[in-house]
Amino acid sequence: MMRLEDQNADDVALKLAQIAVEAGRVLRRMECEALEKHIKDDGTPTTAADLAAELLIIRRLNEDWPGVPIVAEETASTAAPNSEFFLVDPLDGTGDYINGTGEYSVNIALVRNHRPVAAVVSAPALGSIWIAGNGALVGAIPEDADGDITWRKVGARVAPEQGLIALVSRRHGDDATEACLSTLSIGTRRMTSSALKFCLIASGEADVYVRCGPTMEWDTAAGDHILSRAGGCVIGPGGSSLTYGHEDRGYLNGPFAALGDIALAPRLALPVACDTAKHVAFGR
Numbered sequence: 001m002m003r004l005e006d007q008n009a010d011d012v013a014l015k016l017a018q019i020a021v022e023a024g025r026v027l028r029r030m031e032c033e034a035l036e037k038h039i040k041d042d043g044t045p046t047t048a049a050d051l052a053a054e055l056l057i058i059r060r061l062n063e064d065w066p067g068v069p070i071v072a073e074e075t076a077s078t079a080a081p082n083s084e085f086f087l088v089d090p091l092d093g094t095g096d097y098i099n100g101t102g103e104y105s106v107n108i109a110l111v112r113n114h115r116p117v118a119a120v121v122s123a124p125a126l127g128s129i130w131i132a133g134n135g136a137l138v139g140a141i142p143e144d145a146d147g148d149i150t151w152r153k154v155g156a157r158v159a160p161e162q163g164l165i166a167l168v169s170r171r172h173g174d175d176a177t178e179a180c181l182s183t184l185s186i187g188t189r190r191m192t193s194s195a196l197k198f199c200l201i202a203s204g205e206a207d208v209y210v211r212c213g214p215t216m217e218w219d220t221a222a223g224d225h226i227l228s229r230a231g232g233c234v235i236g237p238g239g240s241s242l243t244y245g246h247e248d249r250g251y252l253n254g255p256f257a258a259l260g261d262i263a264l265a266p267r268l269a270l271p272v273a274c275d276t277a278k279h280v281a282f283g284r
């Protein structure tokens with residue numbers, strides 16, 4: 001078997017897409033079941049569907065790349081990251097999964113030396129899937145389990161002078177995020193859940209996503225890579241890239257902004273850290 005570090009990032013991304021599509025089929029099937037939700041320590045919900053999809057993804061990653069560590073949302077405490085590891089959110093947007101908006105995603109990223117190098121974000125209920133290895137691509141999820149995906153390139157758009165489109169979480173908000181958005185003169189705000197926000201910016205359908213409230217590394221790594229390869233960027237305070245594999249801080253991200261156009265960066269003033277006390281959950 002070829003070593004992961006010798007494989008082309010585009011080939012890894014295509015393989016991750018297959019795995020995400022399969023996990024998405026599990027999630028779609030389970031949408032019809034009456035799922036009991038449990039509220040985790042961070043206040044976010046989880047269901048049997050999160051775990052079923054995660055176990056499938058872990059099994060498939062282990063088959064293809066045995067021995068490469070996997071840090072996944074529901075079982076994160078059982079694995080330790082390495083210089084190369086997978087970061088998995090089997091069901092990002094569990095609240096939306098439960099409430100039936102369809103805005104949930106499966107996120108898988110391969111992280112090497114603290115940065116993602118190959119990734120997939122799929123939105124099973126919306127039928128769209130994005131991947132990035134070296135380039136960023138979008139496709140339609142086939143109805144048929146054996147169907148092929150036709151991929152096309154995506155690219156973020158140049159920020160318009162006026163009428164910026166901001167994507168905001170449907171369920172979480174905070175004053176610091178609002179303050180950042182107010183310095184950008186936003187024309188339109190669209191509520192969107194999960195890592196789809198990164199992908200819509202990567203596809204040129206929106207311009208910014210600012211998040212000063214808490215998120216986890218598995219919420220952002222895959223979307224970060226897809227947007228970065230589509231010509232955009234994801235930056236933390238001071239304009240630095242986000243880094244991944246921080247077991248010591250429980251995989252919590254700091255504040256960040258996802259931008260389709262890096263020219264917007266100087267207009268942003270992200271706080272240095274998330275103020276969890278002021279973080280509001282709008283309802284799950």
Ligand SMILES: Nc1ncnc2c1ncn2[C@@H]1O[C@H](COP(=O)(O)O)[C@@H](OP(=O)(O)O)[C@H]1O
Nearest residue numbers: 042044091092093094169171172193194214215
């Ligand atoms: N207090 C908190 N601590 C850590 N992460 C949080 C959090 N509140 C929300 N999140 C993250 O925000 C994600 C949802 O983002 P959004 O509101 O943009 O859809 C959740 O994903 P999951 O649904 O995978 O748990 C969760 O990881």
Ligand SMILES: [Mg+2]
Nearest residue numbers: 089092093219
């Ligand atoms: Mg998540």
